[in-house]
Amino acid sequence: MTRRRLVLTLAIALVGLQAGAAPRAKAPKNVILLIGDGMGFAQTTLGRIALGTNDATLRLDSMSHGGMVKTYPLDTPDKRVVITDSAAAATALATGHKTKNGMIAMLPDGAKLKTVLEAAQDKGKRVGLVTTVTISHATPAGFGAHVPSRGQETDIAAQYLDRKIDVLLGGGEAMFVPQSVAGSKRKDDRDLLAEARRLGYTVARTKDEMDRVHSGKILGLFAMEAMKTEPPEPSLAEMTAKALDLLGSNKNGFFLMSEGGQIDWGSHANNGPMTVKQMLDFDAAIGVALDFARKRGDTLVVLTADHETGGLALVGATAGTTAPYSMAWGSKGHSATVVPLLADGPGAELFSGVLNNTDIPKRIAKLMGLNLN
Ligand SMILES: [Zn+2]
Numbered sequence: 050m051t052r053r054r055l056v057l058t059l060a061i062a063l064v065g066l067q068a069g070a071a072p073r074a075k076a077p078k079n080v081i082l083l084i085g086d087g088m089g090f091a092q093t094t095l096g097r098i099a100l101g102t103n104d105a106t107l108r109l110d111s112m113s114h115g116g117m118v119k120t121y122p123l124d125t126p127d128k129r130v131v132i133t134d135s136a137a138a139a140t141a142l143a144t145g146h147k148t149k150n151g152m153i154a155m156l157p158d159g160a161k162l163k164t165v166l167e168a169a170q171d172k173g174k175r176v177g178l179v180t181t182v183t184i185s186h187a188t189p190a191g192f193g194a195h196v197p198s199r200g201q202e203t204d205i206a207a208q209y210l211d212r213k214i215d216v217l218l219g220g221g222e223a224m225f226v227p228q229s230v231a232g233s234k235r236k237d238d239r240d241l242l243a244e245a246r247r248l249g250y251t252v253a254r255t256k257d258e259m260d261r262v263h264s265g266k267i268l269g270l271f272a273m274e275a276m277k278t279e280p281p282e283p284s285l286a287e288m289t290a291k292a293l294d295l296l297g298s299n300k301n302g303f304f305l306m307s308e309g310g311q312i313d314w315g316s317h318a319n320n321g322p323m324t325v326k327q328m329l330d331f332d333a334a335i336g337v338a339l340d341f342a343r344k345r346g347d348t349l350v351v352l353t354a355d356h357e358t359g360g361l362a363l364v365g366a367t368a369g370t371t372a373p374y375s376m377a378w379g380s381k382g383h384s385a386t387v388v389p390l391l392a393d394g395p396g397a398e399l400f401s402g403v404l405n406n407t408d409i410p411k412r413i414a415k416l417m418g419l420n421l422n
């Protein structure tokens with residue numbers, strides 16, 4: 050090579066380096082998507098304040114990248130809609146498509162939408178759903194079922210088994226037991242617990258039973274309806290740890306969605322102490338996910354919310370009290386405000402800035418080489 054050609058080659062290489070300045074994201078083998086139902090910026094601040102000092106940090110504070118997420122659903126034909134429910138939001142976060150409030154992984158015309166969980170399964174990854182509400186509730190349902198109405202929880206439960214989702218942990222046994230059982234929500238005689246066992250699941254109803262499972266598929270239902278989120282039930286952190294224990298050994302990797310499902314409920318009730326407890330329980334689960342991911346280096350953790358609930362503002366204390374602040378609730382419902390986005394691990398840089406909720410599964414799919422169509 051002549052000196053002139055060498056100089057030219059070097060110059061081209063340098064230009065090439067500059068043009069490619071945006072680093073190519075490293076592909077994660079595993080993705081953990083954490084969803085705080087109803088967790089707006091104020092709910093995270095409330096959790097931090099509750100720790101007692103102004104420099105206290107939540108586990109989520111240590112995540113390396115972040116931004117905010119727009120949550121609006123699809124408009125109805127006659128009306129603009131700016132406030133989402135958990136069903137449309139879960140559909141967006143799972144499939145990359147906006148839909149009407151109330152619908153689960155389906156467009157208004159009834160077309161089923163492929164979810165990131167299903168796409169991960171197609172690639173040989175193991176998959177799991179964890180929550181503190183019923184496992185058939187809107188947020189997990191958006192990832193593992195397709196129904197026109199979120200109220201069809203008994204159908205959602207059956208679809209999870211059809212899908213052979215490897216890990217299902219939460220509440221909602223009422224959706225799985227036949228109508229003859231007290232408290233059942235089924236309108237038929239199907240016994241989904243027996244069906245699950247025939248499909249190879251271990252069924253667990255207590256923390257001890259859950260702890261004894263070390264391989265295979267698990268269906269853990271720790272309450273007839275939503276969990277109480279108190280011992281002797283397993284905590285969200287303990288369920289998330291078990292899910293990671295079971296999914297983490299798969300050579301092809303895994304996708305896990307774990308939901309703090311009752312931050313929303315505390316905020317619907319404008320109940321400060323309940324919102325704080327649920328926020329801190331969720332943060333403990335976030336810590337479990339981060340510890341797992343950082344030890345391995347091959348796992349992306351993405352954290353967001355489906356929407357904010359309660360229109361919570363943390364404002365000056367009311368006169369005559371010694372508290373440093375007071376909670377002002379703007380609503381008993383959801384609000385339209387953007388919600389937090391945080392990420393950590395390989396590919397985390399793709400989860401920064403202002404994203405739409407539909408961008409999140411698209412970016413997860415791109416990083417994992419999944420086909421969402
Ligand atoms: Zn809600």
